[in-house]
Amino acid sequence: MxxxxxxxxxxxxxxxxxxxxxxxxxxxxxxxxxxxxxxxxxxxxxxxxxxxxxxxxxxxxxxxxxxxxxxxxxxxxxxxxxEGAIAANPFREAESDPKDLHFGFLASVPPNPDLRKLDALKAKSERFQLIDKVFYLYAPDGVGRSKLAASSERLLGVTMTDRNWRTVCxxxxxxxxxxx
CATH class of the missing domain: 3.30.70.1280 (SP0830-like domains)
Known part of the structure; x- marks a missing residue:
């Protein structure tokens, strides 16, 4: 099973x-x-x-x-x-902020993500990384106000569903x- x-x-x-x-x-x-x-x-x-x-x-x-x-x-x-997505988390230091660390689980590996536009949208406090089929986002000022979070799915070009670190755990x- x-x-x-x-x-x-x-x-x-x-x-x-x-x-x-x-x-x-x-x-x-x-x-x-x-x-x-x-x-x-x-x-x-x-x-x-x-x-x-x-x-x-x-x-x-x-x-x-x-x-x-x-x-x-x-x-x-x-x-x-x-488990592999958890192990690959590039922001281990953010695990103490469970509502600020997000995993965007993607339907597939993005064939042509616009990482430059994503980088241009991020606030100074934010960090992100795309690893295979997961878009990791650390947004200490809140995801609700994040321009990066709001545009990430469109700029990645792949359907995504997001979960915060607390939910992932x-x-x-x-x-x-x-x-x-």
Whole structure:
């Protein structure tokens, strides 16, 4: 059995794209996923399945659309991929600021990211680095006010879903508990 991390983007935000976590758990269990655990209401799930990631991700998106009427961006990672993203974090010193350190998980490696424009947008206090399919951002003045954060997906040219360090750690802990 594979341990997976499911990151859904754009659900339960501002009263739109409502997907109660209990309904998501039921949906995943109907797809023969086991030991399904969710964290907060924004689409963070860990579970185990014997199915392959690409077909399972498509199935999850299709089932959400059928049940709820919208199709969220669905990113499904093997636990090892998620651990690799954590291990590659270039801003270890920022781990003590869990709301200021962000991991932007990308759908694929950006073929032509505009790193110069990203660099031009960053505030003096901000730092970023793109490593494979993760856009790391340290924004000590807050992501909500960051021009870099607001433009990163467009300038990377790849769909992205963002999680702060606190959420990344919680998801890792949940997946580790399943993987034992």
């Amino acid at each position: 594979n341990t997976y991390i499911l990151l859904l983007r754009g659900i339960n935000v501002g009263g739109r794209n409502s997907l109660p976590m209990r309904e998501l758990v039921d949906l995943l269990e109907a797809l023969e996923c086991r030991n399904v655990k969710t964290y907060i209401q924004s689409g963070n799930v860990v579970f185990q399945s014997g199915k392959g990631a690409p077909s399972l991700a498509k199935q999850i998106s299709a089932d959400v659309k059928k049940r709820c009427g919208f199709e969220p961006h669905t990113l499904l990672l093997h636990f090892q991929e998620f 919680k998801i890792r802990d949940m997946a580790e508990a399943l993987d034992q």
